[in-house]
Amino acid sequence: MHAADPLTLQLSPRVERRSDSGDVLLAGLHGALRLNRPGPALHSLLERLANGGGGREALCDAVMTEGKADSGTDLARLYHALDILERKGFVHYRLDAGGAPLATFEPLAPGFHLAPFAAHARARLSRFAYLRRAEDGLILECPLGRGRLVLHDERGPALVALLARAHSAAELSAVLCAIDEGTAQAFLGLLTSAGTGAATNADGSLAEDGNLALRQWEFHDLLFHARSRLGRHDYPYGGIFPFSGEISPLPAIRAPSSGARITLYKPDIARLQESDPSFARVAESRRSIRAPAERPLTAAQLGEFLYRVARVQKIAAADPADPRSYEGSLRPCAAGGAMHEIEFYLTLLRCEGIEPGLYRYDPLAHELEAVAPLAEPQKRLVLDACRSSGASEPPDALVILAARFQRMAWKYRSMAYAATLKNAGALYQQMYLAATAMGLAPCGLGGGDSDLFAEAAGLDYYEETSIGEFMLSSRPPA
Numbered sequence: 001m002h003a004a005d006p007l008t009l010q011l012s013p014r015v016e017r018r019s020d021s022g023d024v025l026l027a028g029l030h031g032a033l034r035l036n037r038p039g040p041a042l043h044s045l046l047e048r049l050a051n052g053g054g055g056r057e058a059l060c061d062a063v064m065t066e067g068k069a070d071s072g073t074d075l076a077r078l079y080h081a082l083d084i085l086e087r088k089g090f091v092h093y094r095l096d097a098g099g100a101p102l103a104t105f106e107p108l109a110p111g112f113h114l115a116p117f118a119a120h121a122r123a124r125l126s127r128f129a130y131l132r133r134a135e136d137g138l139i140l141e142c143p144l145g146r147g148r149l150v151l152h153d154e155r156g157p158a159l160v161a162l163l164a165r166a167h168s169a170a171e172l173s174a175v176l177c178a179i180d181e182g183t184a185q186a187f188l189g190l191l192t193s194a195g196t197g198a199a200t201n202a203d204g205s206l207a208e209d210g211n212l213a214l215r216q217w218e219f220h221d222l223l224f225h226a227r228s229r230l231g232r233h234d235y236p237y238g239g240i241f242p243f244s245g246e247i248s249p250l251p252a253i254r255a256p257s258s259g260a261r262i263t264l265y266k267p268d269i270a271r272l273q274e275s276d277p278s279f280a281r282v283a284e285s286r287r288s289i290r291a292p293a294e295r296p297l298t299a300a301q302l303g304e305f306l307y308r309v310a311r312v313q314k315i316a317a318a319d320p321a322d323p324r325s326y327e328g329s330l331r332p333c334a335a336g337g338a339m340h341e342i343e344f345y346l347t348l349l350r351c352e353g354i355e356p357g358l359y360r361y362d363p364l365a366h367e368l369e370a371v372a373p374l375a376e377p378q379k380r381l382v383l384d385a386c387r388s389s390g391a392s393e394p395p396d397a398l399v400i401l402a403a404r405f406q407r408m409a410w411k412y413r414s415m416a417y418a419a420t421l422k423n424a425g426a427l428y429q430q431m432y433l434a435a436t437a438m439g440l441a442p443c444g445l446g447g448g449d450s451d452l453f454a455e456a457a458g459l460d461y462y463e464e465t466s467i468g469e470f471m472l473s474s475r476p477p478a
Contacts, residue, residue, distance in 0.1 A: 006186040008094040009082070010053035012106070014234075015090045017046065029234045030089040030110050035081075042081055049091065056082065086114065095190060097183045101152040105190040108234045112146040117189035121199045122166040124206055128219055129196040131160060143226035144208070145195015155179060159187055163197055166204040228418035236413040239337065241324045243410050250407040252315060252327040254343055256362060259370035262354060265303030266366060272308075282437045289441035290391040292350070292473030297396035299353030301440065302346075303366070305472065308332060308434040309427070310344050312364045326411065331363065333430040336419045341407040342427060343464065345371065345457060347378050347398040350473075358456060377456035384452070385469055388445045395443070395471035400453055401427060404464045424468045431470050441476065445469040 015028040024035040024046070035042060044063045048054060054062070060078040085091050089107035093114065096102060105114070117123065129142040131151075140149040140160060151157060158176055167175075169185035179187070191197045198206050208214045226232045236242065243249075276282075312329050316338060319325035328338030335341070344361035346368070348354055356374040361367075372378060382394045401424050408416040428444045435442035445468070453459075453466040 005055035005057055006095060006182060007055065007190075008053045008096065009049060009056055009059065009086075010092045010094060011046065011049040011085075012090055012092050017050070026085075026088075026090060028088070028090050030107070033084070033088055033090070041078060045078060045081065049085070053094070093190065095183065095186050097155065097179055102179075102183065103152065103156050103187060103190055104150040105147055105194060106150060106234075107147050109146045109232055112193065114193045115189065117169070117185055117192055118199070119185060120168060120170075121188075122168045122171075122204070123163060123188045123192060123197050124166040124200050124204065125160065125163045125191075125197045126195070126206065126208060128208075128217075128222055130219075130223070131157065140191075140194070140196050142194065142196040143222045143232060144214075145193075146232055147194035149190055149194050149196060159184070163191070166200040224418070228415050233414070237415060238413065239411050240413050241411055242413055244323045247406075247410065249318075249326040249410045250341075250404055252329045252340065253312065253362075253364050254360075254404065256369055257360075257371070259360075261362070261365075261370070262299075262359075262368040264306060264366050264368060265300040267304040267307055269307075276437050279433075282433055286432050286436045286442075288443040289473070289475060290389050290395075290443050290471065291393055291476055292396050292441060293476040295474055296350030296352055297440070297472065297474045299351060301438065301474070302348075302351055302354070302397065302472075305431075305434055305438060305440065306344065306361050306363075307366060308438075309430050310361060310363050311366055315364075329363075334426050335423045336408075337411060339407055339411070340423075341404045341420060342423055342467070343402045343404065345400040345402055345453075345466075347374070347381050347400065347456075348396070349374070349382060349394055349398075350396040360457075371457055377452060380452055381449070381456055384449055385445055385471055388447060388469070389443055389471060391443070391471070395441075396473040397471075399431065399470040399472055400448070400466050401468035401470070402453065402457070402459070402464050402466050406463065420467060428468065428470065431472075435472060439475050441471075441473040443471040445471065 012028060015026055018025050022037045024038050026033045041063050044066065045059060048059055048062065060075055060082065063078060064075055087110065089110050089112065093105040094101055126142050126144055128144050129140060131138055131140050138151040138157060140151060155176065155178060159172060159179065162172055162175060169181050169188055172184040173179050173181040192199065200206055230237060309332060312331055314330040316328040316330065318327045329340050330338065331340055346359045346361065348356050348359060357370060358372040358378045359368040360371050362369055382398050385398050386394055403420050408420050412419060432442050432444065448466055448469040450465045451461060454461045459465055
């Protein structure tokens with residue numbers, strides 16, 4: 001390897017190569033590239049990248065000196081071809097130190113830029129950077145960038161820890177004697193190219209610190225946004241059914257428990273279609289109403305509300321011959337993939353005809369299933385709702401949306417939780433419209449205590465717990 005280039009360039013193992021009528025097709029997660037009838041020199045370059053790789057200059061010089069350069073190929077053309085492969089994100093960059101791999105830079109999406117780091121500059125980690133385990137290694141990533149660093153041994157995390165504060169390559173080398181200054185400088189180049197850190201200003205701050213938009217992003221919000229959308233990662237995405245054939249999908253209808261059951265009132269939907277106020281009137285008059293009326297909610301009103309919002313209209317059976325087929329259902333509200341992974345739990349305080357307590361709604365039988373009496377954990381759920389909404393009086397009923405997370409994760413990758421939140425948003429609107437049409441008092445809430453709900457309902461936090469809360473009461477006079 002040339003002394004001027006400390007990085008080993010390698011073809012990404014995710015890039016597939018195949019021949020097609022004399023052309024070479026390269027396909028990766030970031031797109032495809034067709035090389036029209038490449039000569040021996042380009043074939044040799046690809047083989048070298050796929051089998052060990054090398055420095056940029058060393059690779060091109062080796063191809064030129066091994067006698068495979070044809071009349072149409074010169075050194076400039078080889079560099080140009082290599083540049084195209086790099087810009088497509090088909091190349092990884094490995095940095096060695098002391099004869100062993102230290103870190104590898106892996107592009108996550110087209111648009112990244114691998115740039116050298118100035119010798120005397122200082123760098124610091126972004127506040128959005130994070131280090132996590134992946135299989136037997138560690139990965140450093142950041143939603144600001146389009147690349148990640150794979151750290152191969154304990155020296156990488158040691159460098160990362162030092163970069164919580166600004167350091168130059170010389171300062172890093174002085175602290176970690178196993179890393180020479182040139183290697184430290186190359187590491188900083190990879191770190192900043194990945195977007196996990198950046199060169200600092202004279203006062204030790206980063207450009208992101210003065211960016212008004214970035215200052216208003218929370219770490220977890222930006223990470224969630226970047227990783228649940230396409231553009232800044234290469235992780236499996238969408239309906240790819242990652243557990244098909246390994247784990248059975250959860251059924252469309254949650255299995256009942258042994259709790260006592262209450263059959264709910266079923267309204268006449270045909271009559272409601274004739275007598276309900278118009279959609280325009282309902283949509284325009286929708287408001288959040290936090291105060292309940294003197295008269296409590298009735299069992300008939302609760303039954304009609306749940307029937308309008310969440311009942312099962314039809315079950316779509318799975319095809320046993322298709323490992324990707326799963327049981328779905330049709331309900332009044334839309335849900336991604338017809339999964340309907342969200343369960344309705346109700347903490348009832350005042351409901352004529354139904355004892356106070358925590359209940360689960362069975363959308364197929366249109367019944368309430370008793371979960372727990374109205375004890376301290378259930379009362380705290382309502383108190384939290386009052387604090388969250390600023391209400392001075394508790395609602396008649398607190399509707400809690402709880403997701404069966406694995407139902408979505410069985411089909412979707414990267415976007416499963418984001419899709420669940422979208423489904424919750426659709427349910428919020430459905431509940432608002434139904435309550436408004438019925439003359440009830442609805443109020444959606446922005447947050448809640450999922451651990452407390454798991455305790456109150458006796459559920460496993462990781463299998464099924466709350467993602468949304470909604471207050472419902474009888475409506476006071478205007």
